[in-house]
Amino acid sequence: MHEHDAAPADGRRETDNERADRNWDELMQELRVTQTGTQILTGFLLTIPFQQRFADLDAYQEDLYLVLVLLAVLATTLITAPASLHRVLFRQRLKPELVSAGNRLARAGLVVLAFVMAGSAMLVFDVVLTRTAGRTVGIVSILVITAVWWAFPKMLARGARD
Numbered sequence: 281m282h283e284h285d286a287a288p289a290d291g292r293r294e295t296d297n298e299r300a301d302r303n304w305d306e307l308m309q310e311l312r313v314t315q316t317g318t319q320i321l322t323g324f325l326l327t328i329p330f331q332q333r334f335a336d337l338d339a340y341q342e343d344l345y346l347v348l349v350l351l352a353v354l355a356t357t358l359i360t361a362p363a364s365l366h367r368v369l370f371r372q373r374l375k376p377e378l379v380s381a382g383n384r385l386a387r388a389g390l391v392v393l394a395f396v397m398a399g400s401a402m403l404v405f406d407v408v409l410t411r412t413a414g415r416t417v418g419i420v421s422i423l424v425i426t427a428v429w430w431a432f433p434k435m436l437a438r439g440a441r442d
Contacts, residue, residue: 301375304379307382307386311362314359314390314393318352318356318359319356321352322353322356322396325345325348325396326349333407337407340406341406348396348403351395352396355389358385358392359386359389359393361385362381362382365381366382394426394429397425398422401418401421402414402417402418
């Protein structure tokens with residue numbers, strides 16, 4: 281048994297440093313999945329202006345597209361930031377701070393990514409069908425993402441406590 285167990289009540293026997301290492305490893309695994317999807321979505325958005333139909337977009341669709349590109353770049357930046365942060369802070373004995381900052385950056389990146397995903401669906405439905413269809417799909421997408429990414433985990437946690 282470790283002399284200074286980080287949280288004796290949780291059933292794990294690990295020091296604060298071991299807990300920080302484990303938490304960092306878990307965060308990196310999650311970001312590996314998210315990062316790939318975010319980068320693919322960003323890359324896809326960056327190719328759209330080079331398509332023939334891009335010239336057919338109206339002002340609203342062009343504005344929405346440009347906002348989505350900026351948000352996709354921001355989401356990619358936030359989701360990849362923990363790796364950069366790790367490089368800058370490497371061997372400075374700041375693992376707990378790194379885990380905390382990485383967690384905040386990842387969460388912010390997921391929020392922005394949700395808007396990019398919903399907005400991308402909104403743009404596609406706006407171009408292919410109608411503005412109303414686009415807005416409806418955008419709103420429904422945000423609601424579904426919020427339910428699956430936030431409300432469902434909260435319900436699981438509440439159920440586990442009961």
